[in-house]
Structure formats: C-alpha cells, structure tokens
Amino acid sequence: xxxxxxxxxxxxxxxxxxxxxxxxxxxxxxxxxxxxxxxxxxxxxxxxxxxxxxxxxxxxxxxxxxxxxxxxxxxxxxxxxxxxxxxxxxxxxxxxxxxxxxxxxxxxxxxxxxxxxxxxxxxxxxxxxxxxxxxxxxxxxxxxxxxxxxxxxxxxxxxxxxxxxxxxxxxxxxxxxxxxxxxxxxxxxxxxxxxxxxxxxxxxxxxxxxxxxxxxxxxxxxxxxxxxxxxxxxxxxxxxxxxxxxxxxxxxxxxxxxxxxxxxxxxxxxxxxxxxxxxxxxxxxxxxxxxxxxxxxxxxxxxxxxxxxxxxxxxxx
Amino acid sequence: xxxxxxxxxxxxxxxxxxxxxxxxxxxxxxxxxxxxxxxxxxxxxxxxxxxxxxxxxxxxxxxxxxxxxxxxxxxxxxxxxxxxxxxxxxxxxxxxxxxxxxxxxxxxxxxxxxxxxxxxxxxxxxxxxxxxxxxxxxxxxxxxxxxxxxxxxxxxxxxxxxxxxxxxxxxxxxxxxxxxxxxxxxxxxxxxxxxxxxxxxxxxxxxxxxxxxxxxxxxxxxxxxxxxxxxxxxxxxxxxxxxxxxxxxxxxxxxxxxxxxxxxxxxxxxxxxxxxxxxxxxxxxxxxxxxxxxxxxxxxxxxxxxxxxxxxxxxxxxxxxxxxxxxxxxxxxxxxxxxxxxxxxxxxxxxxxxxxxxxxxxxxxxxxxxxxxxxxxxx
Numbered sequence: 001x002x003x004x005x006x007x008x009x010x011x012x013x014x015x016x017x018x019x020x021x022x023x024x025x026x027x028x029x030x031x032x033x034x035x036x037x038x039x040x041x042x043x044x045x046x047x048x049x050x051x052x053x054x055x056x057x058x059x060x061x062x063x064x065x066x067x068x069x070x071x072x073x074x075x076x077x078x079x080x081x082x083x084x085x086x087x088x089x090x091x092x093x094x095x096x097x098x099x100x101x102x103x104x105x106x107x108x109x110x111x112x113x114x115x116x117x118x119x120x121x122x123x124x125x126x127x128x129x130x131x132x133x134x135x136x137x138x139x140x141x142x143x144x145x146x147x148x149x150x151x152x153x154x155x156x157x158x159x160x161x162x163x164x165x166x167x168x169x170x171x172x173x174x175x176x177x178x179x180x181x182x183x184x185x186x187x188x189x190x191x192x193x194x195x196x197x198x199x200x201x202x203x204x205x206x207x208x209x210x211x212x213x214x215x216x217x218x219x220x221x222x223x224x225x226x227x228x229x230x231x232x233x234x235x236x237x238x239x240x241x242x243x244x245x246x247x248x249x250x251x252x253x254x255x256x257x258x259x260x261x262x263x264x265x266x267x268x269x270x271x272x273x274x275x276x277x278x279x280x281x282x283x284x285x286x287x288x289x290x291x292x293x294x295x296x297x298x299x300x301x302x303x304x305x306x307x308x309x310x311x312x313x314x315x316x317x
Numbered sequence: 318x319x320x321x322x323x324x325x326x327x328x329x330x331x332x333x334x335x336x337x338x339x340x341x342x343x344x345x346x347x348x349x350x351x352x353x354x355x356x357x358x359x360x361x362x363x364x365x366x367x368x369x370x371x372x373x374x375x376x377x378x379x380x381x382x383x384x385x386x387x388x389x390x391x392x393x394x395x396x397x398x399x400x401x402x403x404x405x406x407x408x409x410x411x412x413x414x415x416x417x418x419x420x421x422x423x424x425x426x427x428x429x430x431x432x433x434x435x436x437x438x439x440x441x442x443x444x445x446x447x448x449x450x451x452x453x454x455x456x457x458x459x460x461x462x463x464x465x466x467x468x469x470x471x472x473x474x475x476x477x478x479x480x481x482x483x484x485x486x487x488x489x490x491x492x493x494x495x496x497x498x499x500x501x502x503x504x505x506x507x508x509x510x511x512x513x514x515x516x517x518x519x520x521x522x523x524x525x526x527x528x529x530x531x532x533x534x535x536x537x538x539x540x541x542x543x544x545x546x547x548x549x550x551x552x553x554x555x556x557x558x559x560x561x562x563x564x565x566x567x568x569x570x571x572x573x574x575x576x577x578x579x580x581x582x583x584x585x586x587x588x589x590x591x592x593x594x595x596x597x598x599x600x601x602x603x604x605x606x607x608x609x610x611x612x613x614x615x616x617x618x619x620x621x622x623x624x625x626x627x628x629x630x631x632x633x634x635x636x637x638x639x640x641x642x643x644x645x646x647x648x649x650x651x652x653x654x655x656x657x658x659x660x661x662x663x664x665x666x667x668x669x670x671x672x673x674x675x676x677x678x679x680x681x682x683x684x685x686x687x688x689x690x691x692x693x694x695x696x
Contacts, residue, residue, distance in 0.1 A: 061538060086540045097535035101348045102341065113337035114539045116330045142348075158535075 011075075014039045014166050014197040019069035020059055029055040031220040032069070037199065037213070039165075042192050044211030045201035046309060052220035053201035054094065057168050060199070061091055074166055087115060090164035094171045096151045100144035104135050104154055107143055108161060115162040129157040133187070149180035156187060160196075167191065169200040173207060185210055205305045214305075216312045223312035231308045237261050237273040238281045239303045244296030253291035259284075262310050273307060334541055338549025342523070346553060352519075356557050360511050360564045367507050368500045368573050371630070375463035381408040381428040383416045386435035394431065394448065401470065403463055404429075420454050427453040427464055501576070504569035505660045506629035508588070509652045511565060512558055513595055513623045514616070519554050520599030521612040529608060543691050551596050558592040559585070566660070579659040586666055587659050590676040591652040597683030598648070604690040623649035651675045 015037040022030045030052045037043045045053045058064040060073060062082025071078045076085050098107045108129060112122035130136045133153040138146060143154060152172065159167060169188075173181040185207070192198055202208055208228065215225035224231060242250065247270045254263045254272055261273040274281040282298045346353055384391050398404060408425055410416045416428040431449040432438070438446045451468075455461040524547075527533045536546065566584070569575040577584075598619065606612040624630060626640055627649040633641065644650040651672035658664035666673045 063537060083540070083542075086538065089538075091535070091538035093531060093534050093538075095531045095534070097531040099341070099345065099532060100530070101345050106341075106344060110337055110341050111539070113340075114334055114536075114541050116333065116540065 012039050013037065014041075015043075015060055015071070015073050015199070017060065017069065017071040020056070020066050020071055021068040022055055022059055022064060022066050029220050030059060030066075033059075033220075033222055035060075035215070035222075035225075037197065039197050040192065040195055041212040042188060042198045042200065042210070044208045044214045045199070045217055046203065046205075046208040046214055046305075047201075047217035048203060048313070050219075051217040053217055054170055055220075056217070057091075057170050057199065057201060061085075061089060061168055087162060088165050090159035090162070090167045092155050092159040092167070092169045092172055094174065096143075096155060096175070098143050098151075098155060098158055101142060103140050103142055104130070104146070105139040107154065108158060111158045111161050117162065125161060129161060133157045148176045149183070152176050152180065152184055153187070156184070160191065164196065166197045167199070169198065171201055171203070173202070173204070178206075181207065205309070209305050216309060218313040224308070228305055228308075232303045232305065235303050235308055235311055236276050237303070237307070237311055238276055238278070239301050239307055240272045240274055240281050240285065240298055241301050242270040242272060242285075242293065242296050242298050243268055244293070246291075250289075250291045250293065250296070253289060254285075257289060262307075264310075271307075273311060330540075331542070331545055334545045335549040335552070338541075338546060339552045342550055342553045356515070356560065357564065359515055360507075360561045361568065363511055364504065364507060364565055364568050365572070367503055368569070371499060371503055375459060376402050377405045378403060378426050378460055378463065379407045379424075380404045381410055381416055381419050381425040382406050383410045383413065383428055383430045385433045386431050388436055390435050390439055391431045394435075395429070398429065398467065398470070401467065403467060416452060420452060423454075425454075426457075426460050427451055500569065500573035501661065502657070503629075504565065504573060504575045505656045506627070506653050507569075508562060508565050508656055509591065509627060509649045510620075510624050510629055511561055512588070512591060512652075513649050514620055515561060516554060516558055516592055516595035517599040517602065517619060518613065518616045519557070520551065520596050521602040521606060521616060522609045523550055523554075524600070524603035525606050525609050525612045528603075544688060547600060547687065547691070551600075554596055554599075555589070555592055558595075559588065562588045575660070577660055578663040579661075580663070580665070583659045583665050584656070587652070587655045587673075590666075590673065590680070591648060591656075593680040594648040594652075594676045594683065597680050597687060600687035601683055601690070604687055619647075623647055626650065627653045629653055648676055648679055 013036055015035055017033055017035040020030055020033040020035075021028065033052075033056060045056060047053050055064065059066050060071060060078075062073075062078045062085060065079050073085055074088055078085070099110070102110065105126065108126045109122065112126060117125060130139055133156065135150065135153060135157065138150060143151065146154060152175070156169075156172070159169075173184055176184065181204075188198055188200070200207070200211065208214055212227065213225065214228050214231060216223045216231075226234065244250075247265055247268075251263045251265060251270055254260045254270075259275040259278050261275065263270055263272045265271075272285070274285070278284045281300060285298065286293050382395060384395070395406065399406060404427070406429075408419060410419065410428070413430070416430065419425050420428060429449055429451055435448060438448050451464055453461050453464050524533075527536070562585075566575075566577060570577050599616075602612055602615045602619075606615060622643060626636065626644040627633075627647055628644070629649070633644060633650070633654075636644065655664075655666070655669050655672045655676075658669055659666070
C-alpha cells in the first residue's frame with residue numbers, strides 16, 4: 001500500500017531499514033520496521049507515547065544496536081559505521097539537553113568545537129545561526145533563562161551547526177505553544193528546501209500533517225505509511241458528523257454496530273467512522289442504528305489525520 | 318603496527334574535543350559559586366578543625382583530689398603529678414563518697430586518693446604497696462590510658478631524703494616529632510582525606526549530573542568519544558587537587574609548623590598519583606550511579622573507611638587483621654603512608670615502591686573498568 005517511490009536508486013535514499021527489531025527483555029519496542037526515506041523529505045513518525053518512536057530514532061542514529069534487521073543511513077551500514085555517521089547527522093533530543101549554566105553563545109561554541117569546526121568558521125557559523133534563529137539578542141543569556149520557544153530554537157541551531165545532511169527530531173515541539181510551533185516548522189521547511197532530510201517524531205496531528213511522508217506507529221509496529229493526503233483518501237471508512245440531543249447514549253448504541261469503527265464526541269458533535277462498504281452512511285445510520293437518529297443532523301465530512309490514526313491503531317472507542 | 322591514514326588529524330581533533338570539554342567544565346565551575354567556594358573552603362576549614370581539635374596527646378584532664386594524709390609527702394606527690402600537665406586538679410574532697418559522687422556527676426574524669434598511711438608506704442618500698450589510688454571514669458579509652466600512663470610515674474623522693482625509686486629502664490628518643498605534636502601526623506594524612514572526598518565526589522557528580530540533566534543524551538550523538546569525555550572532565554579536577562594540596566601543606570606549615578622535609582617534586586608526584594587513583598574511583602562511581610544522590614552516598618561509603626582505616630586517625634598497626642586487609646584495598650591507606658614519608662622523612666617515591674605501584678595499578682585497572690562500563694551506546 002506504500003506509495004513511496006521504491007523504484008528510486010539507492011543514492012536518493014537517506015534511510016533504508018529492513019526488518020528492524022529491538023527488544024528490551026520480553027518487551028518488543030520496535031517490531032520488524034521497514035523504512036525507505038527519500039533524501040530531502042520531511043518524514044514523520046506519528047504514534048502515541050510508548051509506540052516505539054524514540055527507540056526507532058535511536059536505532060536509526062546508531063545509539064542502539066538492533067536485535068534483528070539491517071539499516072543503512074546515508075549509504076553507511078549501522079551500527080558498524082555509527083561513529084563516522086555522527087558528523088553527517090544532527091539529533092535534537094526530546095528534552096532540552098544543552099547546558100543550562102552556559103550562555104546561548106557558549107553552548108553553540110562548545111558544540112561547534114565538538115564537531116571540529118575551526119575557530120573562524122565556528123564564529124561565522126554561530127553568527128549566522130544566531131540571526132537565523134532570532135537569538136542574537138540572547139547570546140549572553142544563560143540557556144536556563146531562555147523561554148521554551150527560544151530553547152527550542154537554540155537546540156535546533158546546535159543540532160544543525162555542522163550542516164548535517166540528515167536531521168533527527170524527537171518530539172521537538174512538545175514543550176512549546178502553537179505559535180512557536182508554527183515558527184519552528186517554518187525553520188524546518190527552510191532546512192528542507194536547503195536539501196536537509198528531516199525525520200521527526202510527534203504525537204500532534206497538526207504537526208504530522210505538515211510532513212511530506214508519514215509512518216503511523218503503534219506498539220512498535222508500523223501500521224501505515226504514505227503522504228498524509230494519500231493516507232486520508234485511502235482510509236477504509238467514511239466520516240459522519242452527527243449533532244443533536246443525547247449524544248452520549250447515541251455513541252454507546254453506535255459502537256454496538258459492527259460497521260461503525262469509532263465514535264468520538266467533539267464538542268456538540270459526534271464524529272463517527274463508518275465502513276466504506278456502506279454505500280450511503282447517513283441513510284444507513286438512520287435506518288439501522290438502534291438509537292433513534294431521526295431528529296439529528298448528519299453530514300459526511302473530509303477525513304482528518306486523526307481519523308486515519310484512529311483507524312490505523314484499531315479504533316473502537 | 319598499522320597506522321590508518323589521517324591519524325594525525327584525527328588525534329588533533331580528539332585533543333580539541335578534550336579541550337572543549339575541559340573549557341566548558343571550567344566555565345560551569347566558575348558559575349557554580351558554591352562548588353567553587355568548596356574547593357578552597359574544604360581544605361581550609363578541615364585543616365583548622367582537625368589541626369586544632371584532634372589531639373591524641375592528652376593534657377589537662379580535669380580531676381579531683383582526696384588527700385587523707387594531708388602531709389608534706391602528699392603535697393609533694395600532688396605537685397609532681399600536676400607537673401606532668403596530664404591532669405589538672407580542679408576539686409578537693411573530704412570523703413570517698415564525695416569523690417565518687419563527683420565522678421558520677423561527670424564533674425571530674427578521675428580522683429586521686431592518697432591514704433592516711435602514705436608516709437609509711439613511701440618509706441618502705443619493699444612492701445610494694447602503691448602510694449595512692451586513681452579512681453577513673455574509664456568510659457573514654459584515651460583518657461583512661463593517659464591516666465594509666467601515670468601509674469608508673471617515677472617519683473624522686475631524694476629531695477625529701479626518702480628512699481629512691483629505681484631509674485627508668487629505657488631512655489626514649491623521639492624522632493621527627495620530638496614534641497609529640499599531633500598536627501605533624503594529622504596534616505599530611507588530612508591531605509589524603511580531603512583529596513579522597515573532593516576528587517571522588519566532584520568527578521562522580523560531574524558526570525552523573527550530565528546524565529540527570531540529559532546532556533549525555535546529546536553528547537553521545539556527537540563525534541565525541543567516551544575516553545575524550547572522561548579525560549576532558551578529569552583535567553580540571555587534577556588542577557583543583559593540586560590547589561588543595563598547596564593550601565593544606567602551606568597552611569599546615571605556617572599555622573601548625575609541620576616540617577616540609579620532602580622535595581616538592583616528590584610531594585607533587587605522590588599527590589598526582591593519588592589524585593589519579595581517586596578520580597578513577599570517581600569515574601567508576603559515575604558509571605554506576607544514576608543520580609547525584611547515589612553518587613554522594615557511594616562517595617561517603619568510600620570516604621568513611623578512608624578516614625577510619627587509612628591510618629589517618631588510628632595507627633594501622635593497632636587494627637585487627639581483617640581491617641588491615643580492607644585498609645590495604647583503599648588508595649588512601651597507601652597515600653597516607655607515602656605522603657607522611659615524603660613530607661616528614663624526605664622519602665622519595667622509590668623508597669615506598671609498594672605504595673607507588675599500588676596507586677599506579679589501581680588507576681590503570683580503574684580506568685579500564687570505567688571505560689568498559691561507560692558504554693557510549695544506550696544499550
């Protein structure tokens with residue numbers, strides 16, 4: 001079902017993973033993961049907490065050794081070439097992990113030296129980053145004193161200081177407000193335009209919708225992967241919005257029907273996923289549901305990514 | 318031996334990464350006022366406290382007197398005892414009951430009882446009757462052994478024209494510390510205790526702190542190698558250790574007149590060996606501990622035997638065999654022996670080969686364990 005260009009030559013593939021499996025004791029965190037991520041794309045991992053997003057990223061960066069399967073990143077086999085790969089990838093951790101007791105500038109200078117940038121090049125690069133990420137007036141401020149959004153931008157600046165070809169972002173915006181999240185994504189699109197491949201994990205639908213490609217993960221298994229648009233149009237269900245009285249009872253009755261995958265209340269509406277094989281879902285619901293829906297207003301609407309997510313991860317709630 | 322191409326450049330970048338860590342470490346330390354202050358205050362305060370407070374040479378124990386004889390002989394004995402400066406007569410009693418009550422109440426540590434027939438006992442040494450009796454509150458061992466030392470105190474009655482007691486069998490010559498001052502022994506030993514404390518604590522918490530704050534998660538994704546991280550973190554603390562050594566020995570020399578007989582190079586050499594061993598121990602702790610509190614607990618676990626068993630406070634010779642084995646496993650024991658030899662007796666590292674070799678071996682094996690345990694991957 002994947003619409004990813006699997007016919008592409010290997011030179012255009014940033015990450016190629018086959019049957020990647022990692023267990024912690026009897027618990028399987030990542031289960032036979034297959035990935036083919038084209039260069040220059042923004043690829044999203046969408047999944048709830050504990051779905052194996054972080055473990056997958058650690059496997060793909062060579063921080064963890066897989067129990068089974070093989071992975072090649074930027075044409076290098078892992079974990080054999082993990083050390084060599086480090087200068088070509090950037091990694092932004094879920095938690096802010098720069099030094100709170102160093103200033104913005106000191107943090108960037110430290111990271112630049114770790115990546116072996118020569119003094120003069122490092123200075124120029126840091127100036128460039130400070131202005132790109134609007135941190136120029138915060139250069140002498142301790143990282144601990146920065147706001148959530150500023151910390152996020154500093155972390156991105158540090159992760160891209162050596163101009164990596166491939167950037168890993170582990171839930172990068174879980175600690176910032178929606179406006180900062182939008183700004184942050186603008187920066188990611190700039191990087192993507194510049195040719196950087198970006199792999200980002202998230203559990204926000206709006207964030208996932210911005211990705212070029214998306215893999216939906218649940219309990220370590222990849223349930224679906226495609227462009228967000230294809231995922232939505234390929235969904236095996238139609239979406240019906242119902243509004244009217246006694247929605248709680250209506251929901252209970254609807255969930256008894258096998259053709260209804262999911263029913264979730266959203267404000268004054270009930271969002272119901274009905275099997276696509278039901279030709280006219282509104283008429284069908286009025287006739288077949290045990291709950292009287294005669295006075296309720298109903299309309300079929302365009303599926304959202306959340307619907308895709310619910311369908312992919314089992315539904316029935 | 319096969320040397321891969323570009324090795325020289327690789328080494329340069331490795332050095333530059335170590336320097337980056339060291340530089341960062343100093344920056345952070347300079348912002349951490351409390352830790353920075355502790356670097357200086359720990360040796361300063363500890364030295365003054367230990368130097369002045371610990372005195373294994375007991376003087377001026379407060380005692381009472383029950384003089385039933387009240388004669389010139391009894392006054393002579395009291396004067397002779399007072400002249401030893403071991404005790405200080407603060408109270409006098411008229412009955413044994415009063416004397417015992419004073420001991421029970423804790424007003425005095427002991428009472429000297431001189432019997433009514435003191436003159437006859439002194440005049441007839443052949444009877445082997447003791448002249449008087451010490452009633453001692455023996456709950457403190459050091460106090461009671463000081464008083465036990467008075468048991469065979471020579472009394473010269475010649476001035477009184479009475480019988481002469483035999484002269485002491487041995488003449489005792491005291492080397493290196495003829496005045497028997499405790500600080501001479503304490504100050505070099507204190508160097509071992511303070512370095513044990515600060516070196517192990519600082520290195521272990523410095524790495525565990527980065528684990529706690531998540532910095533390590535970032536660092537392991539960079540080209541930084543684990544040995545570069547460790548070396549870079551160790552260097553600042555080597556310098557701190559040398560600063561503390563200078564403070565302790567200078568202050569010890571100036572305030573407590575501890576003689577510095579050893580060559581400076583030997584003193585620095587011995588100290589560096591011990592710093593290396595302690596830092597290694599700190600690294601091992603940091604690979605085990607998951608939180609700073611755990612690192613601190615493990616430091617105390619090493620620190621306590623280092624104080625009690627290393628010979629810093631109590632002589633190694635007096636310990637039971639089992640304790641001696643534990644003591645031998647502690648770097649502090651070997652350093653206490655070495656540094657006392659070097660500082661006081663002008664010994665060189667070659668004069669104490671076992672201790673020198675132990676510290677070198679401890680460091681090498683410790684580094685190996687720490688590097689093996691500190692896995693760069695999160696597996």
